[in-house]
Amino acid sequence: MSKSRVNTVYEIIVVGVSAIALFAMQHIVGEFPVTLFRFPLNILVAALWCALLVGIYRKRSTSRLSQALLSMRATILALSLIITLGIVLGLQAKPHTESWPVVGAILFVLSHLVLITIRGARDGQHRLRIRFLLNHLGLILAIGAGFWGAPDREELRVIVESDKPTNEAYRSDGKMTLLDYNMQLSDFDIEYYDTGTPSAFKAGVVVDGREQTLRVNHPYNRTLSETIYLISYDTERGADARYCIVEVVREPWRWLSVAGIVMLMAGAVLMFIEGKR
Numbered sequence: 001m002s003k004s005r006v007n008t009v010y011e012i013i014v015v016g017v018s019a020i021a022l023f024a025m026q027h028i029v030g031e032f033p034v035t036l037f038r039f040p041l042n043i044l045v046a047a048l049w050c051a052l053l054v055g056i057y058r059k060r061s062t063s064r065l066s067q068a069l070l071s072m073r074a075t076i077l078a079l080s081l082i083i084t085l086g087i088v089l090g091l092q093a094k095p096h097t098e099s100w101p102v103v104g105a106i107l108f109v110l111s112h113l114v115l116i117t118i119r120g121a122r123d124g125q126h127r128l129r130i131r132f133l134l135n136h137l138g139l140i141l142a143i144g145a146g147f148w149g150a151p152d153r154e155e156l157r158v159i160v161e162s163d164k165p166t167n168e169a170y171r172s173d174g175k176m177t178l179l180d181y182n183m184q185l186s187d188f189d190i191e192y193y194d195t196g197t198p199s200a201f202k203a204g205v206v207v208d209g210r211e212q213t214l215r216v217n218h219p220y221n222r223t224l225s226e227t228i229y230l231i232s233y234d235t236e237r238g239a240d241a242r243y244c245i246v247e248v249v250r251e252p253w254r255w256l257s258v259a260g261i262v263m264l265m266a267g268a269v270l271m272f273i274e275g276k277r
Contacts, residue, residue: 032100035151081105103147113140135263167179225254
């Protein structure tokens with residue numbers, strides 16, 4: 001059997017065993033324990049992962065694992081996983097991003113991207129190398145920030161009343177925490193269908209001394225890493241609601257995702273300008 005065929009069989013076995021192990025973990029353990037990897041543990045694990053990938057790359061001439069991760073077949077698999085995850089998760093009302101197979105797939109994609117980025121950083125002419133790095137590093141940041149930053153993502157519910165300001169927020173486990181700013185309901189309005197069923201509603205909420213209008217699916221971005229969504233209201237009083245319920249979503253790593261997207265856009269512009277060069 002040729003060396004190429006042996007490598008192909010090896011790669012198929014590794015992918016198959018990994019997939020079976022991930023689905024088995026999902027069945028036995030349940031969802032991946034994302035919350036266990038909150039800051040600073042996620043930083044430490046990410047640093048160790050990068051160091052491991054550098055070590056794997058240095059052994060590319062002798063390591064079958066390194067050669068497999070750098071192969072064109074790995075690129076095809078990574079692209080297939082990205083497309084599959086985009087379709088499957090996009091069709092789910094509540095995407096199961098914390099399942100073991102999804103975590104394993106994203107980690108593989110990121111590992112492949114990092115390895116080929118290390119290899120490509122030294123290849124090609126200066127302009128081509130810049131274009132390559134912008135696209136690949138941008139993709140690594142865009143995906144990696146969401147992956148490694150997921151444990152630090154926080155969703156808080158706040159009951160915003162009209163008669164007094166509040167900074168009390170509640171986590172998903174029911175525990176209370178305090179925001180570093182106040183919110184108060186200043187105005188509320190509902191639109192109805194001809195049948196009398198509510199079609200849309202909006203709330204005027206004073207956030208940290210500034211009034212903002214919140215609508216469903218039209219949140220207020222207080223900072224780059226914090227977004228406030230309107231999710232419910234005082235249904236008993238309707239248009240005379242004395243409170244509304246908002247969700248505060250904190251994503252400390254979002255700025256890295258934005259930086260990655262900007263780099264991808266810059267790389268795309270260079271590809272358009274320089275063409276086949």
